[in-house]
Amino acid sequence: MEIKISVSRNAPPEDRVILTLEVDLVNIISVNEVKQRMTLQVFMYEEWFDSTLVWEPHDFGGIEQTWLPVDKIWISDVTVLNTMGFMNIMESIRTPAEVIYTGKVIRSYPALYSIACDIKVEKFPLDTQKCQLDIASWGYAKDKLIIKFSNKSTLEHYRMNDEWALKSVRMEELIYEFDGLQHSEAKFHIEISRKPLHYVISLIFPCYMICVLGIAGLFARFSTRPERQERFSLGVTALVSVAVYGTVVAEKIPHTSREIPVLLLFFLHNLVILSIATICAGGVLFVNWKGCKQNDEMPPKWITHILLCSKKINRIPDKIENEKTVDPQKAADPQKIIFEAWSIVADRLDYILFLLFFLIITIPTYEVIRRCAEKLMENDSTEIQLIRAV
Numbered sequence: 001m002e003i004k005i006s007v008s009r010n011a012p013p014e015d016r017v018i019l020t021l022e023v024d025l026v027n028i029i030s031v032n033e034v035k036q037r038m039t040l041q042v043f044m045y046e047e048w049f050d051s052t053l054v055w056e057p058h059d060f061g062g063i064e065q066t067w068l069p070v071d072k073i074w075i076s077d078v079t080v081l082n083t084m085g086f087m088n089i090m091e092s093i094r095t096p097a098e099v100i101y102t103g104k105v106i107r108s109y110p111a112l113y114s115i116a117c118d119i120k121v122e123k124f125p126l127d128t129q130k131c132q133l134d135i136a137s138w139g140y141a142k143d144k145l146i147i148k149f150s151n152k153s154t155l156e157h158y159r160m161n162d163e164w165a166l167k168s169v170r171m172e173e174l175i176y177e178f179d180g181l182q183h184s185e186a187k188f189h190i191e192i193s194r195k196p197l198h199y200v201i202s203l204i205f206p207c208y209m210i211c212v213l214g215i216a217g218l219f220a221r222f223s224t225r226p227e228r229q230e231r232f233s234l235g236v237t238a239l240v241s242v243a244v245y246g247t248v249v250a251e252k253i254p255h256t257s258r259e260i261p262v263l264l265l266f267f268l269h270n271l272v273i274l275s276i277a278t279i280c281a282g283g284v285l286f287v288n289w290k291g292c293k294q295n296d297e298m299p300p301k302w303i304t305h306i307l308l309c310s311k312k313i314n315r316i317p318d319k320i321e322n323e324k325t326v327d328p329q330k331a332a333d334p335q336k337i338i339f340e341a342w343s344i345v346a347d348r349l350d351y352i353l354f355l356l357f358f359l360i361i362t363i364p365t366y367e368v369i370r371r372c373a374e375k376l377m378e379n380d381s382t383e384i385q386l387i388r389a390v
Contacts, residue, residue: 012074013050016143019076020047022150023133023188025169028161029112031119031129031192033253037084038117038131040190043157045150046107050074054103067096075107076145081134081185085114121253124261125196126375128167136185142175147186149173154188155386163198165379166386167191193379196372199263204372207245208365211270214238215361218281219354231285235278242270266368270361277357284353288346 024043031038053073057064075097098106117131137145149171158166172187217234246267253261 011052012140012144013048013052015051017048017050017076017140017145019078019145019147020150021045021078021135021147021186022152022154023135023171024154024157025166025190026110026157027159028164028166028190028192031117031164033119033121033124034251036117036119037114038129038190039085039112039114040133041110041112042133043110044108045152046076046078046105047150048076048105049103050099050105051103053099053105055101057101063101065098065100068099070095070097070107073097073099073105075105076137077139078135078137078145078147080113080115081136081138082116082132083113084116085112120259121261122259124249124253125194125199125263126371127261128191128193129164130189130191132190133188134185135188136176136183140183141181142184143182145184147173147184149186160383161192163195164192165195165383167193167379167382168386193375193382195376195379197376200369200372203245203249203263204266204365204368207242207267207270208361210238210241210245211274211361212358214274215277215354215357218277219284219350219357231281232278235274235281239271239274239278242267242274246271262368266364269364273357273360277353280353280357284346284349287349288343 022045024045026041026043029039029041050073095109100106113133115131115133117129119129121127135147137147154169154171155166160166168189168191170189172189174185174187175182176185177183214234214237217238218231246264249261249263249267253264
């Protein structure tokens with residue numbers, strides 16, 4: 001039997017409407033850091049009582065519930081105020097609302113919301129983001145419509161995201177004032193944490209390998225030529241490579257001057273250390289060149305004492321004397337002694353500088369990777385516990 005509606009379908013119920021709302025988070029589709037927005041897929045459930053839809057079941061053959069098109073009854077104008085894009089997935093399909101003889105109306109629909117979200121990138125890629133759906137009625141004040149959250153589960157259909165881990169969801173009911181009227185508002189808070197494994201594999205570890213190989217090349221003693229200008233070429237190449245990786249990170253984050261991300265600081269640190277290492281390599285080349293210079297002097301004793309190579313330099317004449325014993329044609333050349341002494345100083349400088357810059361590069365990298373590993377395990381544990389709890 002047809003249920004006749006005695007009032008206009010656009011007219012709200014005469015008394016105050018208490019709208020019970022349930023937001024079932026289905027999926028975090030994407031987070032756009034540059035545009036500072038989050039795209040979510042949710043299931044929306046709305047319940048309210050409409051006195052104009054009350055009937056007696058025995059007058060209609062015992063029918064206690066029915067389904068009516070939403071364009072034939074009154075529905076609220078509750079919407080997400082901070083949305084930047086909305087897509088009703090079932091818009092092309094006639095989705096009815098369930099109506100019970102007591103006047104209870106149940107409406108449900110899936111939707112995609114793209115909401116504005118203040119993205120904080122100070123700890124990127126170890127960052128945690130907080131966003132919320134600001135749900136309220138645009139036209140009805142609180143004296144006509146009150147929004148209440150239900151106590152049902154909000155993660156029943158949730159699917160894990162590959163890039164983001166869900167840390168918590170919570171609901172908040174409050175009152176806000178607009179145009180001199182007080183309106184009922186419900187906030188659905190979402191807290192997510194980034195999974196940093198991708199950045200460790202694709203950015204942090206390759207950058208570390210480039211830096212280590214660059215430092216090893218800058219202070220390697222494999223060349224027999226005194227000049228070894230190829231050290232500078234290797235240092236510049238390593239600098240360009242790290243700068244390219246830093247550009248990739250800069251394009252990923254919002255263009256803001258408020259804060260510098262941890263990952264970008266990591267690349268800037270590596271750039272500065274590689275630059276200093278390249279300059280220090282020039283100093284080592286200068287020391288090596290001193291030994292090739294004609295009529296020069298032996299290295300100062302204070303340098304040999306600091307570098308702990310004075311004993312090795314003092315044994316150079318004995319070494320040459322032994323070579324002369326094996327081959328009497330070899331004469332003890334003073335220039336050769338000077339060359340050997342400065343070469344020892346250059347060798348020791350290469351060794352010390354390599355260890356120094358290797359530690360300066362390795363320690364921050366180890367700390368970043370350790371924190372990323374802890375974050376990854378924490379995210380997985382928290383997300384699984386959260387889903388199981390609800």
